Amino acid sequence: MPLSTAATDASSPADASGEQLIRRFAWQAVDMLDWLAQFGGETDGGVTRLLYSPEWQQAQTALSRRMLQLGFEPYYDEAGNLFGRLAGKQPDSRAVLTGSHIDTVLHGGRYDGAYGIIAGLIAAAYLRERYGQPLRSIEIVAFAEEEGSRFPLTFWGSGNATRIYSADNPPPVRDADGVTLADAMHAAGFGLNRFEPAGRNDWEAFVELHIEQGSVLERERCAVGIVQGIVGQQRFTFEVTGVSNHAGTTPMGDRQDALCGASEMILAVREEAVKFGDPMVATVGQLTVVSGASNVVPGHVHFTMDARHPDPTELDLFCRTIEKRLERLAGRSGLSLTSRRWMTAAPIPMNAELAAAGESSCRARGLSFRSMYSGAGHDAQLFAAVCPTAMIFVPSRAGISHSPDEHTEPEQLGAGIAVLADLLHSLAYR
Amino acid sequence: MPLSTAATDASSPADASGEQLIRRFAWQAVDMLDWLAQFGGETDGGVTRLLYSPEWQQAQTALSRRMLQLGFEPYYDEAGNLFGRLAGKQPDSRAVLTGSHIDTVLHGGRYDGAYGIIAGLIAAAYLRERYGQPLRSIEIVAFAEEEGSRFPLTFWGSGNATRIYSADNPPPVRDADGVTLADAMHAAGFGLNRFEPAGRNDWEAFVELHIEQGSVLERERCAVGIVQGIVGQQRFTFEVTGVSNHAGTTPMGDRQDALCGASEMILAVREEAVKFGDPMVATVGQLTVVSGASNVVPGHVHFTMDARHPDPTELDLFCRTIEKRLERLAGRSGLSLTSRRWMTAAPIPMNAELAAAGESSCRARGLSFRSMYSGAGHDAQLFAAVCPTAMIFVPSRAGISHSPDEHTEPEQLGAGIAVLADLLHSLAYR
Numbered sequence: 001m002p003l004s005t006a007a008t009d010a011s012s013p014a015d016a017s018g019e020q021l022i023r024r025f026a027w028q029a030v031d032m033l034d035w036l037a038q039f040g041g042e043t044d045g046g047v048t049r050l051l052y053s054p055e056w057q058q059a060q061t062a063l064s065r066r067m068l069q070l071g072f073e074p075y076y077d078e079a080g081n082l083f084g085r086l087a088g089k090q091p092d093s094r095a096v097l098t099g100s101h102i103d104t105v106l107h108g109g110r111y112d113g114a115y116g117i118i119a120g121l122i123a124a125a126y127l128r129e130r131y132g133q134p135l136r137s138i139e140i141v142a143f144a145e146e147e148g149s150r151f152p153l154t155f156w157g158s159g160n161a162t163r164i165y166s167a168d169n170p171p172p173v174r175d176a177d178g179v180t181l182a183d184a185m186h187a188a189g190f191g192l193n194r195f196e197p198a199g200r201n202d203w204e205a206f207v208e209l210h211i212e213q214g215s216v217l218e219r220e221r222c223a224v225g226i227v228q229g230i231v232g233q234q235r236f237t238f239e240v241t242g243v244s245n246h247a248g249t250t251p252m253g254d255r256q257d258a259l260c261g262a263s264e265m266i267l268a269v270r271e272e273a274v275k276f277g278d279p280m281v282a283t284v285g286q287l288t289v290v291s292g293a294s295n296v297v298p299g300h301v302h303f304t305m306d307a308r309h310p311d312p313t314e315l316d317l318f319c320r321t322i323e324k325r326l327e328r329l330a331g332r333s334g335l336s337l338t339s340r341r342w343m344t345a346a347p348i349p350m351n352a353e354l355a356a357a358g359e360s361s362c363r364a365r366g367l368s369f370r371s372m373y374s375g376a377g378h379d380a381q382l383f384a385a386v387c388p389t390a391m392i393f394v395p396s397r398a399g400i401s402h403s404p405d406e407h408t409e410p411e412q413l414g415a416g417i418a419v420l421a422d423l424l425h426s427l428a429y430r
Numbered sequence: 431m432p433l434s435t436a437a438t439d440a441s442s443p444a445d446a447s448g449e450q451l452i453r454r455f456a457w458q459a460v461d462m463l464d465w466l467a468q469f470g471g472e473t474d475g476g477v478t479r480l481l482y483s484p485e486w487q488q489a490q491t492a493l494s495r496r497m498l499q500l501g502f503e504p505y506y507d508e509a510g511n512l513f514g515r516l517a518g519k520q521p522d523s524r525a526v527l528t529g530s531h532i533d534t535v536l537h538g539g540r541y542d543g544a545y546g547i548i549a550g551l552i553a554a555a556y557l558r559e560r561y562g563q564p565l566r567s568i569e570i571v572a573f574a575e576e577e578g579s580r581f582p583l584t585f586w587g588s589g590n591a592t593r594i595y596s597a598d599n600p601p602p603v604r605d606a607d608g609v610t611l612a613d614a615m616h617a618a619g620f621g622l623n624r625f626e627p628a629g630r631n632d633w634e635a636f637v638e639l640h641i642e643q644g645s646v647l648e649r650e651r652c653a654v655g656i657v658q659g660i661v662g663q664q665r666f667t668f669e670v671t672g673v674s675n676h677a678g679t680t681p682m683g684d685r686q687d688a689l690c691g692a693s694e695m696i697l698a699v700r701e702e703a704v705k706f707g708d709p710m711v712a713t714v715g716q717l718t719v720v721s722g723a724s725n726v727v728p729g730h731v732h733f734t735m736d737a738r739h740p741d742p743t744e745l746d747l748f749c750r751t752i753e754k755r756l757e758r759l760a761g762r763s764g765l766s767l768t769s770r771r772w773m774t775a776a777p778i779p780m781n782a783e784l785a786a787a788g789e790s791s792c793r794a795r796g797l798s799f800r801s802m803y804s805g806a807g808h809d810a811q812l813f814a815a816v817c818p819t820a821m822i823f824v825p826s827r828a829g830i831s832h833s834p835d836e837h838t839e840p841e842q843l844g845a846g847i848a849v850l851a852d853l854l855h856s857l858a859y860r
Contacts, residue, residue, distance in 0.1 A: 214679030231678060235724055246831055247713035247736045248661060248805030249644030252704050254829060259714055260700050263693035270690050274682050283677035284689055286722040294665055294715045294734035296832075304724035306677045375678030399684060401676055 018365055018418070025122055025421075026414030032118040033413075036063070037110035046107040046404035047114075050150035050175075052080065052188040059102055063117070063142055070125050072140060077198035078167040079160035080144035080190040086124050088137040088428065094204035096134075096428045098123070098420065099141030101157055101379060105149045109406025111211045115394075115413065117142045119209045123421035127429070134428035136204055146379055150175045150184070158379035160198035162386050167191040167198050205354065205427050206383035207390045209420045211408055213376050215399030223415045224369040225393030226358045230381045231279065231308040231373050232315050232347035238265065238326060239338045244291070244299025259289055259298040261335040265326045269305055272325065276318055279373055282307040310347045310373040347373075348381040354390035354423065361422035367415050392419055448795055448848070455552055455851075456844030462548040463843075466493070467540035476537040476834035477544075480580035480605075482510065482618040489532055493547070493572055500555050502570060507628040508597040509590035510574035510620040516554050518567040518858065524634035526564075526858040528553070528850060529571030531587055531809060535579045539836025541641045545824075545843065547572045549639045553851035557859070564858035566634055576809055580605050580614070588809035590628035592816050597621040597628050635784065635857050636813035637820045639850045641838055643806050645829030653845045654799040655823030656788045660811045661709065661738040661803050662745050662777035668695065668756060669768045674721070674729025689719055689728040691765040695756045699735055702755065706748055709803055712737040740777045740803040777803075778811040784820035784853065791852035797845050822849050 039062060040048045040055030049056045060082045064074040072084030082102070085095075100116025120140035127134065143157030151173045159165035167190060170181040185191040212218075217225050242256035266284045273282035283306045290300035305322065309315040323339050330337035355371070362369035374391060383389040394416035397407040469492060470478045470485030479486045490512045494504040502514030512532070515525075530546025550570035557564065573587030581603045589595035597620060600611045615621040642648075647655050672686035696714045703712035713736045720730040735752065739745040753769050760767035785801070792799035804821060813819040824846035827837040 212679060213676050214681070215684050216679075216681065219684070233678070244833075245829060246643050246806055247715055248663070248711065248738050248807070249642065249646075249831070250711065250805070250829055251644070251646065251708050252700065252711060253708075254645050254649070257700070257713075259717060260696060263696040266690060266693040267697075270682065270687070278681050278683075281678065281680065281682060283687075283725070283727055285677055285719070285724045285726045285728060287689060287717060287719050289715070289717050292716040294736050295713070296715045297713055298715060306724050308678050375680070376676055377678075399675060399680055401679070403674075 022411060022414035022418050024414070025126070025417040026410035028122045029115070029118060029413040029417060030410050032122070033110050033114060036114050036118060040104065042107065042404070044404050045110070047104050047110050048106055048108065049102060049104045051103050051145040051156065052184040053150070056103060057188055060142060063102070067121065067140070070121055071128065072121070072124070076190070076195040077160065078191055078193070078195050079157060079198040080185065080188060081157045081161055081198060082142040084121065084140040086128060086134065086138045088134045090135050093136040094202045095137045095139045096204045096424060097139050097141055098207045098209070098424060099143065100208055100210055101143040101146035103145045103147050103149065105147050105402045107404065108402050109404055111406045111408055112213065112401050113146060115211055115408070116209045119417045119420055123417050123424055126421055127425055131425065131429055135430070136428045138424055138428050143379055151181050153181065154377065155379065155382055158382040161200060162382045163199040164382060201386070203383065203387040205388045205390070206380060207354070207392070207420060207423050207427070208378060208380040209392045209394070209416050210378060211396045211401060211406065212393040213396050213399070213401035215396070216372060217370070217393060217395040218397065218399065220370060221368065222370045222395070223367040223412060224362050224419055225372045226355050226362070226369055227350050227374050227391035227393060228355060228371050229310055229347055229349040229373055230377060231310045231375050232312050233306065233308045233343060233345040234315060234319050234341055235343035236305045236319070237302055237340050237342060238305065239302040240265070240300070240330060241336045242299050242334070243297070245297040247295040247297055250297055255297050256334045257297050258301040258335060261330060261333045262287065262301040262303055264329050264333070266303065268325050268329060269322055272318065272322055276314065279375070280309050280314065280318060281375060282318065282322070308375055312347055348384050350380065350384060350391055351388035354388055357423055357426055358390060358392055358419055361419045365418055367419070390423060392416055452841060452844035452848050454844070455556070455847040456840035458552045459545070459548060459843040459847060460840050462552070463540050463544060466544050466548060470534065472537065472834070474834050475540070477534050477540050478536055478538065479532060479534045481533050481575040481586065482614040483580070486533060487618055490572060493532070497551065497570070500551055501558065502551070502554070506620070506625040507590065508621055508623070508625050509587060509628040510615065510618060511587050511591055511628060512572040514551065514570040516558060516564065516568040518564045520565050523566040524632045525567045525569045526634045526854060527569050527571055528637045528639070528854060529573065530638055530640055531573040531576035533575045533577050533579065535577050535832045537834065538832050539834055541836045541838055542643065542831050543576060545641055545838070546639045549847045549850055553847050553854055556851055557855055561855065561859055565860070566858045568854055568858050573809055581611050583611065584807065585809065585812055588812045591630060592812045593629040594812060631816070633813065633817040635818045635820070636810060637784070637822070637850060637853050637857070638808060638810040639822045639824070639846050640808060641826045641831060641836065642823040643826050643829070643831035645826070646802060647800070647823060647825040648827065648829065650800060651798065652800045652825070653797040653842060654792050654849055655802045656785050656792070656799055657780050657804050657821035657823060658785060658801050659740055659777055659779040659803055660807060661740045661805050662742050663736065663738045663773060663775040664745060664749050664771055665773035666735045666749070667732055667770050667772060668735065669732040670695070670730070670760060670765050672729050672765045673727070675727040677725040677727055680727055685727050686764045687727050688731040688765060691760060691763045692717065692731040692733055694759050694763070696733065698755050698759060699752055702748065702752055706744065709805070710739050710744065710748060711805060712748065712752070738805055742777055778814050780810065780814060780821055781818035784818055787853055787856055788820055788822055788849055791849045795848055797849070820853060822846055
């Protein structure tokens, strides 16, 4: 699949050598991703970098050195977010920010988060080489944390940068070993007033480049996804109660089997989501048979449901429909059902002008693209509230993420960086 | 429902006062069950007596004193089985044994096991009072263990008495605190060559009276169940493998959701069991979503199936049908399935002559009865291999067992004891 053709839009950094540029970006990206994956790297190609862990500290330290080598001015903020600054000609201008998170899930891949950081460095270094010093400062960020894989908390990095959290007053959460977020942060040297304050309000714009973590771009053979918005979510726990009984002495007709009931409900959730149609998704990801034993008819089962849609009205309608349908299913089987919604996140639109600029870039470069929603949460959703924010996706092979099997082809990596460079150019040089 | 009418069979202990006798047995049973439930008794009416625990020791000690008061000669065997002996006139005769197990499940009821023991004492005391010394010795046994609730091992008590296990060489199993069966046994004073050897071969017959633990007798308004045999069992673990993926970024059509697959399989197991018809029962009692998280499409699920039927051909056919059907379901959803059978127990028939004698007793006493299979395992199944063995059921309210809610009406308790007395009379006095 040819991702790019020679483009001729003189107003962008694309030029007659567009394909060569993407190839150059591609091999720079592969090289830097290989290099970054060694910090927390595992023998099977997986990567684990938990917030403030030794591997995380090694990665941030190495990255700050690399920033310096590439001509960026590196500095940390109090939360441990690492920035590389390319100062603009306008000394007091607001900063054009790009990047993503440096942390990973347990045994994750080498692309999620890391790609957005190294892409920012490659794109900004290219812009400086080709166009010189920007008007506005460009900053590349490696956010401390996004995944929630060490502490039961997500977006700690971007949350500090957007003043949702403060490193001065971390939430009282603990990791699996009982270590508090505050203690882990202090042990890594952050939150002790040694670095720049994390909370700022001088963001001109934020652009995040990320792997899709889904299979839409691959299936539709698109090089680039222009993110219109991040879907809304609702999460529920359903509890099904029947009658626990002896597996040998209870005839089939006398049973009020909570697991059979839950099975009907799980299939109803899937059927209803399919009926609503894309982009509706609904998932039952956890299920517990309380006091389950192979020789006991289950009396009590609980399971979760995660439902997502970009349109809050559709999402509400889906969840209400499911609640009613599961209630009917329970009643029909002599089971009782309780339902508890424990998470609601509204959909978050990305900036329309920046999205349009991303589409223009793709057209100018002859890159196939589609407009799409992100089904996953990203650092970009916190910036959307404080400045114009854009998000660009590149394909994930087989839609796989959070796994050592994460993969994106080099040329696809390069195409994403070219679009990022175009956006940074339009934001920082005009 | 009148359980008994005046009966006139002069060859049995039933007489013109048959109803009064059942009422007398009933109140003796209620009194002794109340008394026995205090050992390991809990505030909500539950009972926990784990093998060799202090509560278990208190119960056996109190029971041995009660045996002495009632005129039985109490003694322990090396495994901790407690016997109360009513010596027969024929000094070297084989022993007619009745009784059940003294141990309970965690937070169990006051009837399971205990009823068979106190019923034996009441029935044998009545026979001696009415007919004098028997020809053959009658022994009442409180088996040390049947439930498998402390150690991962069942039938330790009856297994010792029937030489399947030996207290000299206990299996190397441990309880939840890591204590071995050997250590627990020795701490309680058993297995140290202080008591009678447990393994014997002088059993004339064994009769076990037990609550049904199902709802068949209650539903059919029968006072007594005459057990034809104990059903065969097969237990399986099925593992369903799909693809674990992001709940937000994976469209419904792209999923290989192992939990949706397992849900279809669970409903197929139920449907197939209903199609085979009573007495086929099949239960999925345990299910685990491996690495389950609310925001992850499940990639790996395993669940158990417990299938039971008195006819081994039907049971085999059912299990083979299920394996094929689940295989097809998996294939249709792009999932893979592995199946492992980890338990097979053949059906065990009870002695037909003793069963017929039980039916005659019911007819003579005007007690409604039905012939039935036991869906649960019982100590009687071990004796069936070594001597003529009978098993008598009384109703369980709402089919509930292994719960503080176990209940059997006093008159139902009394009716069962009357039938037991008739069987012991025919075995020990003729």
